[in-house]
Amino acid sequence: MCSNGDTLTSWQTLATAKREAILGSIPEEWRLAKIPTVEEQRNVTGAYIRQFLSAKEVEITETDAMGIVEKTTSGAWRAVEVIQAFCHRASLSHQLVNCLHETFFDAALADAKELDAYFADHGEPKGPLHGLPVSLKDQFHIKGVETTMGYVGWIGTFQGQKGDSRSMTFESEMVRELRQLGAVLYCKTAVPHTLMCGETVNNIIEYTWNPHNRNLSCGGSSGGEGALIALGGSPGGFGTDIGGSIRIPAAFNGLFGLRPTSGRLPYGGVANSMDGQNSVLSVVGPLASSAGGVKLLTKSILSAEPWLHDPLVTEIPWRRDLEAQTKDLIASSQLSVGFLDHDGAVAPHPPVKRALGLLRDLIVQSGNKVFEWQPPPHLLQRVNELTYKTWLYDGGADVRKDFALSGEPWAVQILDIWQERPQADALSIAENNRALRQCRKEYLDYWNSTAASSGTAERHRPADVFVAPCAPFAAARPGRYDYIGYTSVVNGLDLPSVVVPITKVDRTDDVVDTSYQPVSELDKKIQSDYDPEIYDGAPVSLQIIGRRHQEEKLLAIAEWLEGELKKGSLAT
């Protein structure tokens, strides 16, 4: 065993080597001479990053996933030129905000060449994602590529196990499906160590910044995905979500993101924290620059019939009828949308409050229905308490084991949660499961009761969906993510939720609300974190939450809103 001093040296050496290897994997010609300070360049998206790209590269990388597959499946664009453009832009993105854990551009190029050859031979695409670059959170296993999940102790291992034969050979179920569908994999994106964090920080890549506003976090735990897609380094990818880890980065980076119902998409063979805790399950889901991109990724994975290969996936294919019914509801002004403006625990900051108003106005102007979403008092807090208990069942043993592998220190954002505590026993786990089920039942009863207030013409039809903030803030300031209740409650209830970007923080519109009376010390603290100068330019997004398994309805609504928001130029 190493002495403490040696251990420290060891983890630092390993982490530095890995960090340099990631940077080193970027071709020389794509290296940036200088990374601007935040004062010099707060927002590195759009015009800033575009300066390092050719016009063709800009065209390709600023086409959304739907647009790309239109070109690649028709032969208008070759898979090779598309992946090259994204490899370049992903390389720039990483240098600007530290969003990648792994690159494997050579393998990607080889795969793209095969796809082009396939198209040339067959005169048709390999699948619905033919030639589409797809980025993956660094929990997915890909042949020839390491998975560290942000742990220094996982470097050179398979999930911390040295000499495991699966190392560099095993592939996650969804990776197999993405290949079969014609997607091109080329990079894996940064996560916070433990995954249990709304920011992205670890001892390898250190801190991933929000590319729209580098004062702020890119969110977490799928933070690398969020930052990369926001910079145009990927048209879409997959993250995971047990407390908000898809929705938070989608929201903070101004993207669309879907947390599906558990069992809708395949988690099989994906590394995880506290794997085997099955009271509140982490789920896999897509993030993309457009609602259509999120839908394309979701539909395509379902078309691969993942239930035939992952025993936890439910046999529900993409339901066109539910999608069509939702469009009809919208067209006939019968969509009913509840609004949860404040969860009773922490108020949203002024920009988030403004976004709620913008979305409400948009829906009202369309002739569809809005009303106040008012589940029973304390039910949301109760769900969150029970949800957090599930994450602490093992008393932190699993993550402590992974930190101990290298002796690396914990990020301050993590440390607070994982104070050593005793494991839960079977009786207390069963009690928590019963209590959570009871809360879900009460929530369902509330949902059904909205038939009285939903404003739909057909009487007795409850709300279709409800809208809520993703977080109290547009994005978290580093080290200040003090409340995740707006996202985690959705995990506790196991409801699907789609994030829709609404607007951006405007220092002149979004002034501090000095009249607001905080409901608690926590609320007061979080309100005090809002500063229009610091926040200016950050994306502001909301989540739309549906009944279990109704992902089709959510995505139809997200596509509609995307179109309406573009028309109204609300999303600037």
Next chain:
Amino acid sequence: MCSNGDTLTSWQTLATAKREAILGSIPEEWRLAKIPTVEEQRNVTGAYIRQFLSAKEVEITETDAMGIVEKTTSGAWRAVEVIQAFCHRASLSHQLVNCLHETFFDAALADAKELDAYFADHGEPKGPLHGLPVSLKDQFHIKGVETTMGYVGWIGTFQGQKGDSRSMTFESEMVRELRQLGAVLYCKTAVPHTLMCGETVNNIIEYTWNPHNRNLSCGGSSGGEGALIALGGSPGGFGTDIGGSIRIPAAFNGLFGLRPTSGRLPYGGVANSMDGQNSVLSVVGPLASSAGGVKLLTKSILSAEPWLHDPLVTEIPWRRDLEAQTKDLIASSQLSVGFLDHDGAVAPHPPVKRALGLLRDLIVQSGNKVFEWQPPPHLLQRVNELTYKTWLYDGGADVRKDFALSGEPWAVQILDIWQERPQADALSIAENNRALRQCRKEYLDYWNSTAASSGTAERHRPADVFVAPCAPFAAARPGRYDYIGYTSVVNGLDLPSVVVPITKVDRTDDVVDTSYQPVSELDKKIQSDYDPEIYDGAPVSLQIIGRRHQEEKLLAIAEWLEGELKKGSLAT
């Protein structure tokens, strides 16, 4: 507090009073003067019980659920005459084999009158189950009716809680749905205390016998359901299954029974043992005298959209397309059926072996495909080991608490399982969950691999379903249910399974196989339990197991086989 002596007196007094109250609830004119001994009358079904009924009562009670709703939804039969006939026959059944925990004939009659009035007023039925008597296992809560689940300590309480306001007022979710669909509830059926038993025995009704052969058990834990339906005292009802508790009584009593995938049918508000253990979930499902009856009950519950009211139910309505596709497969001789003749641990007795041969011949003769089902060695045993661990997570604390309420003794069948042991902790539960998921994955991989051997014309199509024994024996001899691996493995894998009755034990056809070499001491013990004289006349059934959520496929196959078996007079 009572002294030990007082406690003993107390439980006996309570149990005797409850037992007498059940008998006492049967109208005088329906009492039997004498219950024959098993030597006098082994089989009390069919001709024996018919002697106590009018011709009209026989006609009604020997019509299956599909036939009954044809009559009641068209107005040919009144709900009142139907429920009266079943109340009579259920009363006779209970006296013959101890199959009831509760009767509420007056409430049933009042409900039936309301249904008749509804039909008279509206000229149409209330729902698809209009006027259909439905029996329920004594885990379901019904307004005005007690739920003891076989525990003396639950008498006069709500699930053991004295003074709970839900006592005699609360209704389970499925009960609400059954009423809404037009079903008439009239009795609750016997269970073994703890529910964790393949026989039905408790200190209230004592022992429930197999009505086809009163040397044998009716099975468990939905044993009262099985015995009652076999005697024609109910056309169909609902049980629950965590290790075989629907399939075992269906099999032992010569009935059809469905264990659905978890989350397909609503368990909400149903009493249970070890509630909150969520690694291997107990599921609700129907038993009936016909495959059509099982299908009717399943389809009808799904038509009530239980996912809107029970948060654990998956939104999958009855899929006519899957049912139709299955019929097409059968008609075009492309159905592929694996046969698991021996699970490697315990061999089936000669009658079960004969049933496997009969079913295989039938499928071959139809032109459809059969092949050997050979999952990886030891996988089945591994699944069972992991499944049994989930039942013991709490070290027996939950059931010990319920026994302690009254001080009643444990049935010998239960005692063996529930030796006091420590609770599992969160890490060992998570480990078990991961191991079980891995087994499910390996099983799925095996299933997919059968494309090579399934014999289907379209290459690469794996088996549709596989057939397996429900138990090594046609039915258990009292106190000798020493192996439940054939059913529990299906719970561990969370696959749907339908039981189909195939034949009956014939003392001349089903001789002891003296050449069989047991594979273990347990196998030897179980083989030695077979005695053609004792077993003669017992029903012999098999289960057909499908992929998750494919209940429609299973029921289409069960209906087809039912018709074929009738044609061939295999089911005598």
